[in-house]
Amino acid sequence: MTEEKDTTTKEFNVSGKDLVVKLKELLHQGNIRHIMIINNDGRTLIEVPITLGAMAVILLPVWAAIGAIAALVANCTIVVKTEKE
Numbered sequence: 001m002t003e004e005k006d007t008t009t010k011e012f013n014v015s016g017k018d019l020v021v022k023l024k025e026l027l028h029q030g031n032i033r034h035i036m037i038i039n040n041d042g043r044t045l046i047e048v049p050i051t052l053g054a055m056a057v058i059l060l061p062v063w064a065a066i067g068a069i070a071a072l073v074a075n076c077t078i079v080v081k082t083e084k085e
Contacts, residue, residue, distance in 0.1 A: 034081035
């Protein structure tokens with residue numbers, strides 16, 4: 001039997017140039033389970049589920065994509081799902 005933990009969703013509006021910096025800040029806070037980056041039109045640009053053991057392995061190749069997104073968008077929204085404490 002798998003037990004699901006409660007999650008909290010937070011949204012952060014950032015400029016493209018601050019996207020990578022804000023994501024790094026959020027990841028260092030911990031407890032993140034899921035990240036979505038959404039443009040001003042409401043379209044999801046990238047969606048990344050995060051697991052504890054694979055966090056570093058998953059995010060390393062994704063940083064290049066996030067950097068490209070940051071260069072293309074003026075403003076975007078970061079949606080982060082975190083585990084409730």
